[in-house]
Amino acid sequence: xxxxxxxxxxxxxxxxxxxxxxTRIRGTQRRGIALHVSLFVGVLLSAFPFYWAVIMSTHxxxxxxxxxxxxxxxxxxxxxxxxxxxxxxxFGSMFNSLLVAVSVTFLVLFFDSLAxxxxxxxxxxxxxxxxxxxxxxxMVPAQLAAIPQFVIMAKLxxxxxxxxxxxxxxxxxFGIFWMRQYMKSAIHDELLDASKIDGASFLRQYxxxxxxxxRPGLAFLGIFTFMGQWNDYAWPLIALxxxxxxxxxxxxxxxxxxxxxxxxxMVMTGAVLALIPLLIVFAIGAKQIIADLGKGAIR
Amino acid sequence: MATTPLTAPPVxxxxxxxxxxxxxxxKKGVLSYWRLYAAISPFYLLFLxxxxxxxxxxxxxxxxxxxxxxxxxxxxxxxxxxLLSDTDFWSSIxxxxxxxxxxxxxxxxxxxxxxxxxxxxxxxxNVYRFAYFLPNVTSVVAVAIIFGSVFSTNFGxxxxxxxxxxxxQIAWLNTPWGIKVAxxxxxxxxWTGYNAIIFLAGLQTIPGELYEAARMDGxxxxxxxxxxxLPLMRPVLLFVLVISTVTGLQSFSEPQVLLQSTANESTFSxxxxxxxxxxxxxxxxxxxxxxxxxxxxxxxxxxFLVVVIFSIVNWRLVQRRGED
Numbered sequence: 001x002x003x004x005x006x007x008x009x010x011x012x013x014x015x016x017x018x019x020x021x022x023t024r025i026r027g028t029q030r031r032g033i034a035l036h037v038s039l040f041v042g043v044l045l046s047a048f049p050f051y052w053a054v055i056m057s058t059h060x061x062x063x064x065x066x067x068x069x070x071x072x073x074x075x076x077x078x079x080x081x082x083x084x085x086x087x088x089x090x091f092g093s094m095f096n097s098l099l100v101a102v103s104v105t106f107l108v109l110f111f112d113s114l115a116x117x118x119x120x121x122x123x124x125x126x127x128x129x130x131x132x133x134x135x136x137x138x139m140v141p142a143q144l145a146a147i148p149q150f151v152i153m154a155k156l157x158x159x160x161x162x163x164x165x166x167x168x169x170x171x172x173x174f175g176i177f178w179m180r181q182y183m184k185s186a187i188h189d190e191l192l193d194a195s196k197i198d199g200a201s202f203l204r205q206y207x208x209x210x211x212x213x214x215r216p217g218l219a220f221l222g223i224f225t226f227m228g229q230w231n232d233y234a235w236p237l238i239a240l241x242x243x244x245x246x247x248x249x250x251x252x253x254x255x256x257x258x259x260x261x262x263x264x265x266m267v268m269t270g271a272v273l274a275l276i277p278l279l280i281v282f283a284i285g286a287k288q289i290i291a292d293l294g295k296g297a298i299r
Numbered sequence: 300m301a302t303t304p305l306t307a308p309p310v311x312x313x314x315x316x317x318x319x320x321x322x323x324x325x326k327k328g329v330l331s332y333w334r335l336y337a338a339i340s341p342f343y344l345l346f347l348x349x350x351x352x353x354x355x356x357x358x359x360x361x362x363x364x365x366x367x368x369x370x371x372x373x374x375x376x377x378x379x380x381x382l383l384s385d386t387d388f389w390s391s392i393x394x395x396x397x398x399x400x401x402x403x404x405x406x407x408x409x410x411x412x413x414x415x416x417x418x419x420x421x422x423x424x425n426v427y428r429f430a431y432f433l434p435n436v437t438s439v440v441a442v443a444i445i446f447g448s449v450f451s452t453n454f455g456x457x458x459x460x461x462x463x464x465x466x467x468q469i470a471w472l473n474t475p476w477g478i479k480v481a482x483x484x485x486x487x488x489x490w491t492g493y494n495a496i497i498f499l500a501g502l503q504t505i506p507g508e509l510y511e512a513a514r515m516d517g518x519x520x521x522x523x524x525x526x527x528x529l530p531l532m533r534p535v536l537l538f539v540l541v542i543s544t545v546t547g548l549q550s551f552s553e554p555q556v557l558l559q560s561t562a563n564e565s566t567f568s569x570x571x572x573x574x575x576x577x578x579x580x581x582x583x584x585x586x587x588x589x590x591x592x593x594x595x596x597x598x599x600x601x602x603f604l605v606v607v608i609f610s611i612v613n614w615r616l617v618q619r620r621g622e623d
């Protein structure tokens with residue numbers, strides 16, 4: 001335990017930063033400064049590993065192995081980049097990752113929102129049982145199903161292809177539950193009634209009445225799904241049996257396994273490049289994701 | 300295997316009794332709802348094919364010997380009996396629990412402090428939240444590669460720091476405790492911000508008048524925290540603890556990527572002396588390295604049982620404290 005403190009230099013003091021209104025202005029100000037200094041130290045700790053990875057991606061392994069450690073950018077990013085492209089099919093695996101993440105995201109958005117719409121706004125025999133069943137599925141740990149999943153997919157001939165990643169992820173309990181909560185309050189029953197009187201079919205109601213009002217919810221689910229798929233590792237590692245046709249995370253892991261003790265500069269370059277698409281997606285949706293996560297937890 | 304994103308706890312209020320206007324009409328037959336059943340069917344079909352049937356099959360499998368290719372051989376309870384006496388399995392439970400504890404307690408402590416600070420900070424709130432959440436969205440593979448270099452014996456940052464202050468260097472990824480500390484640090488780094496955001500959302504639901512009243516009664520910040528904040532945060536704390544337990548006890552990617560280049564026999568072996576071999580790593584090793592599908596299935600059910608027991612214990616502990 002004592003050792004952890006060296007990497008995580010206790011970023012904070014006890015929570016004495018409760019603003020005491022009115023009383024001692026000086027003290028309050030000093031506390032405000034201490035508060036922001038502590039929070040800033042936390043930000044540094046969060047960001048530092050990223051910074052260090054970028055720095056290492058610009059150095060040769062000889063430079064990395066020297067003491068003191070390099071804390072400023074070097075000049076070998078280009079070399080590391082070309083070595084990386086020689087070692088793994090970077091763009092091929094990036095394409096695979098994009099293919100999986102984008103396909104799954106669209107499938108999940110469609111299937112989950114459609115099912116959520118039904119559970120949120122319609123009554124039908126068996127509704128409670130079906131919904132409860134879905135919630136129970138949340139609890140099943142992935143490795144319980146892993147072996148038979150692998151066997152089934154081998155029988156179907158999907159092992160080794162991206163199909164084995166896309167199909168089982170095309171709809172999920174989390175998304176249906178989450179969209180249902182959202183739709184219950186966001187879609188007004190009067191609107192549905194009106195559209196029904198106008199003769200709208202079920203699919204028209206879904207497409208023209210429900211979807212337009214739940215766009216923010218879809219955005220959250222979409223970004224969340226994309227990031228989850230982009231980062232997924234354990235199942236792709238097992239299912240993608242052809243080492244030349246893998247997703248980016250698996251390719252990175254192969255790279256680390258083979259060169260992880262010798263060519264850190266190149267491995268880091270790969271890690272940094274793999275983070276970029278994700279950071280872009282996160283930057284677009286960060287505000288909403290953070291707000292919705294919080295709401296989810298206290299609901 | 301975090302394939303499901305973790306956010307809201309599935310706390311479900313009972314559905315409002317027949318509030319929605321398109322209510323079920325008892326006179327209509329089940330078939331007249333075919334559109335609705337069709338709309339929810341994709342999830343249930345996928346669940347059937349890749350959830351229910353596999354889980355049932357894995358239970359069946361755990362009573363059989365099978366290498367995935369040849370014919371299955373009925374083995375009765377023998378694999379479960381072997382599991383109980385399998386010291387490798389028990390040590391993987393130990394590893395998992397130690398890593399979980401090393402990661403979870405500092406994480407919850409730091410997350411709570413961060414959340415309280417964020418709650419009282421007026422400016423830059425969004426910037427802070429963005430920065431604190433960033434570690435959580437990055438892939439475990441990239442993060443484990445980066446932390447592998449932070450804890451590297453030869454050129455790692457931690458050892459450089461130790462050297463700078465005149466302490467002995469530690470072969471982090473080559474000693475049992477070093478391995479566990481490295482994995483736990485990685486998890487703490489990746490999940491503290493996420494939990495802080497969850498705690499912050501909880502803190503924001505506590506009415507300000509409560510704090511006003513406490514202040515009028517002369518309570519200090521520390522007293523306020525323990526008397527007001529903490530008791531009211533118990534449900535959120537419980538949520539965070541349950542999520543950390545379920546994810547922490549099933550950790551796989553962190554030790555797998557971090558230790559794969561130091562592992563000599565298999566990429567699932569958990570580093571020197573198997574010190575970082577978690578339960579799920581052991582499951583992968585038995586199943587996909589040794590091709591022992593039958594025993595792998597028994598291990599999977601063993602893990603499931605450990606997770607369930609541990610979650611219940613956790614839940615009880617937090618609940619009990621609430622009654623005092």
